[in-house]
Amino acid sequence: MNATPPPGWYPDNAGDGQRYWDGGQWTEHTAPSGIEPPAGGPSLASGTPGDPGAGTSQQNWFLRHKVLSGVSTFVLLLVILGALGGEADDPAPAAADTSAQAAGESDSDTAAGTATETEDEVEAEPVDSDGDGVIDEEDFAPKDRKVQTKEDVDTDKDGVADFEDAFPKNAKYAKDADEDSVPDELDDFPKDARYSQDTDGDGVADSKDAFPKDPSRSKVTFAMENALAAAQDYLDFSAFSRQGLIDQLSSEYGSDFRLEDATWAVGQLKTDWKQQAVRAAKDYLDFSPFSRQGLIDQLSSPHGSQFTVGEATFAVNKIGL
Incomplete structure (x- = not known):
């Protein structure tokens, strides 16, 4: 039968140091390594490293110092910002002075510009270069006293102003519809720019008329x-x-x-009749002898x-007869 250990301080299996055994179970009381626990009970002397009160005191000290450090930092930050703000505020009057100066210069420029415009308006007087009583701005030909409007220009003196005259x-001519x-006077199709001539007057333009001189077709x-086709066949044969x-x-x-x-068919041939x-x-001479004149x-x-006499003479000369 195993004997139960008596109450006392024993090595703490859960960590460094010692833990108190009350004779029946382990308690929450511990003692750090290197500290001699009291023989009479679990309490440790006040102020020792193993004393819970000592740990609490240390924690309170650090807490107080953390708060003080935070407050100090905040105060220091306010001081720095105040110094910077003071420096930024100082140039404001100078900036204001610069703005005022710029505004003054702008007003001066505006006044000068207005004065210049006023002078220009005074100097801009109507001009009549040709002395025809019509100012140049309204004169179609400001250097020709005989012409004031475009209606007055008639180069060929046909009674039709140039701006309305196609020629x-x-x-002799003025219209070209x-x-x-x-x-138009010479145009058989004055309203159709594609055609202009109809020689036989059949209503068909020469360029479209197979018989431009024959009104019947x-x-x-x-x-x-x-x-x-038959004409071409005949020429191939003889x-x-x-x-x-x-x-x-x-x-x-x-x-x-x-x-x-x-x-019409013979007229379409591109034949050299000579x-x-x-x-x-040559065909005649192959068939029978002939004199030159014959x-x-x-x-x-x-x-x-x-053949014409000219064509016949050309042929006889060509063959050397």
């Missing part, structure tokens, strides 16, 4: 296109004069096109190739 330097640079028909090709196209023994269509005459002359006659005869 201010040409007294469609602004195509063609006077203005468009290329299908028959005309066929006549043109030599023809202009008139001979028209006859071939319009003859009832040929293509039997209308004479108008045949004539070279056609040379070609025809060949010219054959080429130019109404019953022959119908």
